[in-house]
Amino acid sequence: MAYGRQILKHIKTNQPKQYNTVKMSTQNQSIEELGINTVRILSADAVQKANSGHPGTAMALAPLGHVLWTEFINYNPKNPHWANRDRFILSAGHACILQYNFLHLVGYDLSLDDIKNFRQLHSKTAGHPEYGLCPGVDVTTGPLGQGFANGVGFAIAQKHLAARYNKPGFDLFNYHVYAICSDGDLMEGVTSEAASMAGHLELGNIIYLYDDNKISIEGSTDIAFTEDVDARFRAYGWHVQHVEDANDTHALHQALVNAKAEVKRPSIIRVRSLIAYGSPNKAGTAGSHGSPLGAEEIKLVKQFFGFDPEKSFYVPSEVEAYYQEKGKKGITTEQKWNELFAAYKEKFPELAAEYELSAAGKLPAGWKDKLPVFKGSDPKMATRQASGKVLNAIAGSFPNLIGGAADLAPSTETNLKEYDSFTSENRAGRNFHFGIREHAMGSAMNGMALTAGVVPFGATFLMFSEYMRPPIRLAAIMKINPIFVYTHDSIGLGEDGTTHQPIEQLASLRSIPNVVLIRPADANETAQAWRVALEHKGGPTILVFTRQGLPILDQDKYAKAENLEKGAYVLSDSEKTPQVILMATGSEVSLIMQAQAKLAEEGIAARVVSMPSWELFEKQSAEYKESVLPKAIKKRLAVEMASPMGWHKYTTDEGDTVCMTTFGESAPADELYKYFGFTVDNVVKKAKALL
């Protein structure tokens, strides 16, 4: 391109004012140039109208978007969920107006009015791209680094689906994962974890473009980011290329061709760009990163590109027709794939049916019969151990249930014993060794969970959920269903001490909207917790298990563990009207059961409520809630080896808590129970004090 050389001159001299000297006319622009410049100007216009947003990067990367959406990304704008589409991630989510403009132009259900409504209430075009809100957005991005790591999960899921379903002549799943990432993405730690994982796993289906514009919010990246990115990614085992000028569409094309040809190593293409290219006074400056250019400056931009400075949101008719035509290609591509799938279905009816069922988010018939039932006479069992038994009992029914741990499979009991590990050589393996990379594990799980037909689980200690909060929160925002497994859930883990003993984690995880957290009381509740997790839709499930052994509550004597689905239930009632309600989750349920017996000996009627999930309980009818926690019974004691925060809602003004108000200590668990008051005597004493 003619003006491609201008940018080089500009970068070298770094004097944005030079742009005033460039004169362009729409007349002598090719349709490609006209399209690209239309997107640059639309981006500036949309941010200006919203009076907030990030114009600069979108303006600079319009040529890149153009090459991707016209030549490389396989998509059908009329079916954004087509299973074999390439995934596209805008990891630099702040530049989303770029993505919105291309999605609009190539024919997704996103109108020019949607572009004009950028960042307005209930528009499809939120301030950062949101999955489920905007058609064509494969994952919600914005928190830098997440998209980069989500892509690793997308790439893993593609490899898994291909290994499970592709057959000679039926290359059903062969898509690529494209992403645009920025300096901010590469500075975030999660990117290092994810890149290391992707290199190790040889995820050659990853093609990332890094916008090397040397600008972030505080100015030049020289103030904070001077590493050799190319060397770093080579060290991770990536295929690294460099495009000197983001305006050079031929070079971008060639680099993308090379990246596709590289099937073993993940690819990163470092692209030098000039932020706010075309803006005489703002190009190359941090000022164009996160604020509108200003009405006068936008006029100069339009003049620079030969557009009418008085027209806003202007899409030349030939540009509209050109991109619509490009978008239509995808309709035929999907049709061909559908024909391939139909032929596959004839030849491999069982596999096809299996895929269709799991892609629709449905569960196979009869799977619940595989759930183990534990007897009251069985020896004590930690809920992590019960979880391992459950997982292994049902794994055969769910070929697409895949997951692992952050180097803690033996402790979290998440190994699927009859299955291999997922490695660069064996994509059919179902056990994942995420390494000690909790953050990237969570983000990769989100990419996996966003892939129809794949149900991921990932495990570590509850304490280290702290390293995973961004992906947990994003899974909740996206209402997707990864299963986060956390063991070693309290001071009951004992000697590892304060650093490993969760205190505030339950309260803080419960505070995330759309999350269902389940802390089962014993082995049978654990089986039911897995059932609910697999059936649950609309957000992630967090399963919280003990390290220490727990008695098994006799199913013939007490209420059935199936009640776990209601979040809380009367596990054991008093013969007479209860004077006090004892409630607990997880390991503390058997403690309050003992306290109930002791209180009964003293003539005090106590009801025991097992409350494994606050969120599930909140979804129940008012009548059901009243049946478990009658308003008339205000003497209530909650027992949980965690922060009391939040329990007061259930304990009323006349109730109390036995919880943790300090950090724990390093000691054998039994000593800690005594020290912190998690004993039958103390619970009985506190209950009596209420009366």
Ligand SMILES: Cc1ncc(C[n+]2csc(CCOP(=O)(O)OP(=O)(O)O)c2C)c(N)n1
């Ligand atoms: C985890 C996270 N931290 C901070 C931010 C706020 N933020 C948005 S963009 C940005 C950095 C911008 O620099 P760069 O990534 O190079 O993007 P560019 O300016 O080139 O568009 C920051 C700090 C964020 N979105 N996510």
